[in-house]
Amino acid sequence: MNFQYWHPEKEKMDRAALKVFQLGAVQKTLVRALKTDFYGKRLAEAGIKGADDIRSLDHIKRIPFTTKHDLRTAFPYGMLAVGKDDVLRLHASSGTTGVPTTIYFNRNDIVSWTGLVARSIFSTGCDRRDVFQNMITYGLFTGGLGFHYGGEEIGMLVIPSGPGNTSRQFRLMRDYGTTVVHATPSFLLHVESKMREEGVARENISLKRAFAGAEPYSEDTRRRIEELLRIDVFNSYGLSEMNGPGVAFECQCKNGMHLWEDAFFAEIIDPDTLEPLPDGETGELVLTTLSREAMPILRYRTRDITAFYTEACPCGRTHRRIRRIKGRSDDMLIINGVNIFPSQIEEVVMGIREVGNNYLIVVEKEGFMDRLTVKTEISLEIFKDDDSRVLNAIRENIRRTLQTAITVNPKVELVESNSLPVSEGKAIRVMDKRPKDV
Ligand code: DLL
Numbered sequence: 001m002n003f004q005y006w007h008p009e010k011e012k013m014d015r016a017a018l019k020v021f022q023l024g025a026v027q028k029t030l031v032r033a034l035k036t037d038f039y040g041k042r043l044a045e046a047g048i049k050g051a052d053d054i055r056s057l058d059h060i061k062r063i064p065f066t067t068k069h070d071l072r073t074a075f076p077y078g079m080l081a082v083g084k085d086d087v088l089r090l091h092a093s094s095g096t097t098g099v100p101t102t103i104y105f106n107r108n109d110i111v112s113w114t115g116l117v118a119r120s121i122f123s124t125g126c127d128r129r130d131v132f133q134n135m136i137t138y139g140l141f142t143g144g145l146g147f148h149y150g151g152e153e154i155g156m157l158v159i160p161s162g163p164g165n166t167s168r169q170f171r172l173m174r175d176y177g178t179t180v181v182h183a184t185p186s187f188l189l190h191v192e193s194k195m196r197e198e199g200v201a202r203e204n205i206s207l208k209r210a211f212a213g214a215e216p217y218s219e220d221t222r223r224r225i226e227e228l229l230r231i232d233v234f235n236s237y238g239l240s241e242m243n244g245p246g247v248a249f250e251c252q253c254k255n256g257m258h259l260w261e262d263a264f265f266a267e268i269i270d271p272d273t274l275e276p277l278p279d280g281e282t283g284e285l286v287l288t289t290l291s292r293e294a295m296p297i298l299r300y301r302t303r304d305i306t307a308f309y310t311e312a313c314p315c316g317r318t319h320r321r322i323r324r325i326k327g328r329s330d331d332m333l334i335i336n337g338v339n340i341f342p343s344q345i346e347e348v349v350m351g352i353r354e355v356g357n358n359y360l361i362v363v364e365k366e367g368f369m370d371r372l373t374v375k376t377e378i379s380l381e382i383f384k385d386d387d388s389r390v391l392n393a394i395r396e397n398i399r400r401t402l403q404t405a406i407t408v409n410p411k412v413e414l415v416e417s418n419s420l421p422v423s424e425g426k427a428i429r430v431m432d433k434r435p436k437d438v
Pocket of ligand 1: 136213215236238324
C-alpha cells in the first residue's frame with residue numbers, strides 16, 4: 001500500500017517527542033482555561049493554580065473531569081477564554097434538554113480543526129482530484145462544515161449536498177462524477193436501498209470511498225455497505241465538544257481510528273472508579289484539547305466506550321488507534337437486569353444475510369418485566385414470499401442468534417424493506433417506552 005501523509009512531521013512524530021509536546025500543550029491549555037469563569041473556580045477548588053501543578057503527563061489525573069452538564073452550566077460564556085470579538089464561529093448541539101452545549105472557535109481554532117479533518121481525509125488515500133459529496137447535515141451540527149473545510153483544504157471539489165433527497169444525490173453523483181461521500185452509516189444504507197429501488201446503475205457512478213461516522217455501527221454494517229456499494233468505508237469519530245469530526249479517523253489500513261494526539265490528550269478511564277486504565281483495556285474515553293484557544297476543555301468525559309490498540313499501525317503513523325466505539329455508557333440498556341449495548345444487537349442483525357438495511361429496537365414494560373422487540377427489515381422478494389415457513393425460519397434464526405449473543409430472549413418482528421423510519425442525521429435505533437420513573 002502507498003501511504004500518504006498530510007502533516008508527515010506531526011503524524012509520524014516519534015512518541016517520546018509527542019509526549020514532550022503534549023505536556024507543554026497541556027500546560028498552555030491549563031493556563032488558558034484558568035482565565036475562564038468556569039475553570040477559574042473549578043481548578044481553584046482542586047488546588048490547581050498554574051502550569052507548575054502539572055509537571056508530568058501523569059499529573060493530569062489531578063485535574064477534575066469536565067462533563068456535558070458542566071458545559072450547560074457554563075452556558076453561554078463561562079468557558080470562553082478569549083474576548084467575544086475574537087470568536088468567529090459557534091456550533092451547538094440540538095439541546096433536546098433545553099440548554100444547548102455551545103462550542104466557540106476563534107480563527108486559529110478553525111485553522112487547526114480544518115487541518116485535522118484534511119489530515120484525516122488524506123489518510124484514506126483521497127487527494128485533490130477527488131470529487132467529494134458531503135451528504136451530512138450542515139448548520140449547527142459540526143459534520144457539514146467540518147468536512148467541507150477539510151475537503152477544500154486538500155483541494156477536492158466539494159459538493160455541499162447535505163443529506164436527504166436521494167434522487168437528487170444520485171443526480172449529483174452522475175453529473176459531477178462524485179468519487180467520495182460522507183454520511184452517517186444509516187444514511188449510507190438508506191442510499192443503497194434507494195439506489196436499488198430507483199434502478200441506479202452502479203456503472204454510472206464513480207464512487208470509490210465513503211466516510212461514515214457520527215453514530216455507532218458494527219463491522220458487519222461496514223462490510224455490508226462496502227459490498228453493496230462496492231466502495232471502501234472509513235470510520236470517522238468526533239464530537240462537538242472536541243470541534244466535531246477529525247478527532248479519530250481510520251487510515252487506509254481500516255483497522256481502528258488514529259486519534260490525533262497532537263491535538264487531544266486521550267485517556268481511557270474505568271467509568272465506575274474513574275481511574276485511568278492501561279492501553280488495551282476497554283473503558284470511557286476522556287479527552288483534553290491541546291490546541292484550542294477560544295474554548296479549552298480539560299478531561300472531558302465523552303461517555304464513549306472504546307479501547308486503544310496496543311500494536312503500532314503499518315501505515316507508520318505514531319498516533320494510537322482506538323477501537324470502533326462500542327456505545328455510550330449512557331446508551332446501555334438494562335433489560336430485566338441484563339446490560340446490553342444496542343451495538344451488540346446491530347452486530348447480530350447486520351450479520352444475517354436476509355436482513356435488510358434498517359432495524360429498530362423497542363423496549364416496553366409487560367407487567368413487571370421488560371420486553372425487548374427487534375424489528376428488522378427484510379428484502380421485498382423474501383417478504384412477498386407466499387410460504388410463511390420461509391419467514392418463520394428467518395425470524396427464528398434471528399431470535400436464536402440474538403438470544404445467544406445477548407442472553408435475553410427478544411421478540412423479532414420482520415417488516416418490509418424501507419418501512420422503518422429513516423433519519424437524515426443520526427439514526428434513532430432504540431425506542432425505550434418504559435416509564436421513566438420506575
Ligand atoms: O457527531 C461529530 C461528527 C460529525 C463525527 C461527523 C463524525 C462525523 P456530536 O453530534 O457532538 O458530534 O456527537 C458526538 O456521536 O460522542 C459518539 O457517541 C457518537 N459518534 C461520533 N462518531 C462516531 C463513530 C458528531 N464513528 C457523539 N462511531 C460521540 C460511534 C460515534 N459513535
